[in-house]
Amino acid sequence: MPHYTRPLNRQDYKTLALAALGGALEFYDFIIFVFFAAVVGELFFPADIPEWLRQVQTFGIFAAGYLARPLGGIILAHFGDLVGRKKMFTLSILLMALPTLAIGLLPTYTTMGIAAPLLLLLMRILQGAAIGGEVPGAWVFVAEHVPERRTGIACGTLTAGLTVGILLGSVVATLVNTGLSPQAVHDYGWRIPFLLGGVFGLVAMYLRRWLQETPIFLEMQQRKALAREMPVKTVVLRYRKATVISMLLTWLLSAGIVVVILMSPVWLQKQYGFAPALTLQANSVATVMLCLGCLLAGLAVDRVGASKTFIVGSLLLAGSSWAFYHLAGAQPERLFLLYGTVGLCVGVVGAVPWVMVRAFPAEVRFTGISFSYNVAYAIFGGLTPVAVTMLMGVSPMAPAWYVLALSLLGLGLGVWLRQDIACRDGGPSAELQRL
Numbered sequence: 001m002p003h004y005t006r007p008l009n010r011q012d013y014k015t016l017a018l019a020a021l022g023g024a025l026e027f028y029d030f031i032i033f034v035f036f037a038a039v040v041g042e043l044f045f046p047a048d049i050p051e052w053l054r055q056v057q058t059f060g061i062f063a064a065g066y067l068a069r070p071l072g073g074i075i076l077a078h079f080g081d082l083v084g085r086k087k088m089f090t091l092s093i094l095l096m097a098l099p100t101l102a103i104g105l106l107p108t109y110t111t112m113g114i115a116a117p118l119l120l121l122l123m124r125i126l127q128g129a130a131i132g133g134e135v136p137g138a139w140v141f142v143a144e145h146v147p148e149r150r151t152g153i154a155c156g157t158l159t160a161g162l163t164v165g166i167l168l169g170s171v172v173a174t175l176v177n178t179g180l181s182p183q184a185v186h187d188y189g190w191r192i193p194f195l196l197g198g199v200f201g202l203v204a205m206y207l208r209r210w211l212q213e214t215p216i217f218l219e220m221q222q223r224k225a226l227a228r229e230m231p232v233k234t235v236v237l238r239y240r241k242a243t244v245i246s247m248l249l250t251w252l253l254s255a256g257i258v259v260v261i262l263m264s265p266v267w268l269q270k271q272y273g274f275a276p277a278l279t280l281q282a283n284s285v286a287t288v289m290l291c292l293g294c295l296l297a298g299l300a301v302d303r304v305g306a307s308k309t310f311i312v313g314s315l316l317l318a319g320s321s322w323a324f325y326h327l328a329g330a331q332p333e334r335l336f337l338l339y340g341t342v343g344l345c346v347g348v349v350g351a352v353p354w355v356m357v358r359a360f361p362a363e364v365r366f367t368g369i370s371f372s373y374n375v376a377y378a379i380f381g382g383l384t385p386v387a388v389t390m391l392m393g394v395s396p397m398a399p400a401w402y403v404l405a406l407s408l409l410g411l412g413l414g415v416w417l418r419q420d421i422a423c424r425d426g427g428p429s430a431e432l433q434r435l
Contacts, residue, residue: 014210015145016154020161022204023138026093027165028172029100029197030131033062033124034262034385035173035280039190043108044117059385061121065128066378072129073136073374074232074367088137088366090208095130097201099123104194135162136370139353144362149302155353156298160291166261167287172196174280231367235360239368242359246372248413249352251380252314255406256346258384259399260321261287264339271396272329285336286343293347301351310414313348318407320345325400348410355417 033040041058072095076088103123109116138158146154172193180189235243264286265279274282300309320342328338353369360368384402391398 016142016157018207018210019138019142020158020164022093022208023134023158023162024164024168025197025200025204026096026131026134027162028168029096029165029201030065030127031166031262032100032169032172032193032197033065033103035169035265036190036193037062037266039186040120042186043110043190044120045109056386056389057117059389061117061124063383063386064121065124065131066383068125068128068378069132069374070371070378071132073132073370075129076133076137076370088133090205092130092133092137093201093205093208096127096134097198097205099126099130100194100201101198104191104198132374133370136373137366138162139357140366140369143353143357144365151357152300152302152351152354153295153298155357156294156296156301156350159298159350159353160294163287163291163294166257167284167291169193170280170284170287174277174284177280178277231364232371234364235368235371239360239364242368243372245413245416246356246359246369247376248409249355250373250376252406252410252413253349253352254377254380254384255403256317256349259388259403260324260342260346261290263385263388263399267392267399268328268335272332274332274335278335282335282339286339286346289340289343290346293344294350295347297347297350298354301354305417306351306355307414307417309351310348310410310417313345313351314407314410314414317342317345317348317410318404321403321407322400325397325403 037055037058041054044061045054045057076092100123103120106119106123107116112119139155142154142158143151176185176189176192261283265276265283268274268279268282269276297309297313300313320338324338324342328335331338356369356372357365388398388402391402395401
């Protein structure tokens with residue numbers, strides 16, 4: 001049976017499982033910060049500054065991880081296109097585990113003064129550099145292992161695996177907040193998730209020893225068809241349309257993950273007075289549904305193409321997010337239902353890597369996706385928490401309006417993708433690769 005249409009085999013499932021597990025553990029390391037942002041803000045900044053300034057500074061350090069992603073991602077992708085996907089795929093997780101472990105051991109402001117937030121900032125930058133290579137590398141790795149007709153479910157499964165990292169972070173944060181008193185969390189409990197994350201990352205690095213290099217890279221290596229010049233130069237000069245579309249899709253992805261999943265627990269606490277433990281429990285439900293949504297989006301894009309998937313998914317996201325933000329306070333008994341529904345609809349982002357993988361040829365695929373994804377995430381993902389927090393001073397419903405606007409962007413991209421035959425039949429995306 002041709003590689004293009006054969007079903008997934010045992011090796012494919014092994015690759016998907018190991019890649020998704022490693023991605024989940026690494027993503028946990030990157031996002032656990034946001035679940036303890038309030039405590040970290042109290043411990044790493046002066047006690048006499050205004051609360052709003054402390055919150056902005058804390059989210060600023062969180063954003064630094066996103067701003068560091070492009071450089072780390074481009075460097076790792078450069079070598080991934082030249083010396084192999086697997087080597088960089090393994091290196092990225094080590095670069096994540098060590099800073100996460102270090103955050104759990106950092107002295108606070110009362111001990112080190114201004115050096116404490118500066119060291120925290122440095123660790124977040126290192127984390128950002130690592131995750132910048134992890135996500136694009138993972139998408140390329142699994143897409144190049146499975147048959148082309150199964151790329152959607154493979155990328156959807158991996159994206160769901162990354163989402164499990166968010167779920168793991170939410171579960172650990174819930175256990176810490178429910179198992180310890182607020183004072184104990186403040187004194188030492190906040191360190192536990194970071195220490196666990198460092199250990200998780202080292203375990204994931206060990207597990208990735210069992211992965212094999214992708215067949216596509218090995219074939220290019222044998223044919224001496226690897227990039228002959230700087231891959232990023234080729235991407236910028238020859239694949240501008242693919243880069244723009246990939247960046248816009250990343251904007252949609254960042255809005256769903258950052259605003260709906262990561263920021264909503266704190267928003268629910270501040271806006272409607274929900275208890276932290278309750279919002280984290282609801283967040284866990286939403287994240288489980290997000291995993292399911294990523295899998296459904298992956299199946300859908302393999303069967304009906306990206307255009308229909310984004311059109312339907314974006315409409316559902318717009319309606320469900322609007323209902324969640326406006327009804328959660330008035331109908332608290334339906335919090336889990338509302339949050340779970342919008343989490344499921346955010347799963348449309350599971351179709352994003354399908355388009356990005358097809359937008360670039362194999363010889364610069366890692367660099368093309370990494371450049372587009374990380375630059376866009378640095379801008380939109382990194383600045384979104386700060387921007388939405390500031391906009392909430394104008395309207396408490398700023399998150400709802402933001403997600404609605406990005407849903408309309410997703411709808412527009414779905415309509416535009418109807419022009420690209422690759423988004424209808426699953427073949428190579430010639431249209432996206434043209435200037």
